[in-house]
Amino acid sequence: MVYDTKNQxxxxxxxxxxxxxxDKKMRTLALQRENALREYRxxxxxxxxxxxxxxxxxxxxxxxxxxxxxGVKKGIETGKKEGLEEGRKEGEQKEKIEIAKNLLNMGFNNxxxxxxxxxxxxxxxxxx
Numbered sequence: 001m002v003y004d005t006k007n008q009x010x011x012x013x014x015x016x017x018x019x020x021x022x023d024k025k026m027r028t029l030a031l032q033r034e035n036a037l038r039e040y041r042x043x044x045x046x047x048x049x050x051x052x053x054x055x056x057x058x059x060x061x062x063x064x065x066x067x068x069x070x071g072v073k074k075g076i077e078t079g080k081k082e083g084l085e086e087g088r089k090e091g092e093q094k095e096k097i098e099i100a101k102n103l104l105n106m107g108f109n110n111x112x113x114x115x116x117x118x119x120x121x122x123x124x125x126x127x128x
Contacts, residue, residue: 044116047095055091059084101127 020026063083096117103113110124 044099047099048092051091051095052088053091055088056084057087058091059087062087097123097127100124104128 020030060080060083063080065079065083096119100113100117100119100123103116104124104127108116110121113119113124114121
């Protein structure tokens with residue numbers, strides 16, 4: 001198959017893809033990689049959702065406690081908002097760390113983990 005392009009790099013890339021598609025083993029490996037990435041993304045989303053849920057639960061609890069101590073409606077509203085946000089952030093951070101640990105155990109490199117979690121290189125190094 002010939003593609004009408006003046007860019008030699010694109011022509012070469014197309015030829016590589018076409019030749020790899022002819023190889024059943026390469027197609028199988030590509031499909032396995034795609035499935036692994038899909039599963040990884042699904043697990044990441046589940047962990048993030050769990051972290052958010054736990055953070056919200058903790059935040060509500062802290063927010064209600066703080067508001068009751070102040071004894072005023074404004075205190076309750078403010079405490080909930082601050083507690084929810086703090087709890088959400090803590091939960092998200094803890095979940096990012098857990099995900100990073102899992103990714104390290106799975107053999108992902110620091111750059112991939114930084115992209116997936118948003119953690120700094122220093123945070124990732126401390127997990128090793």
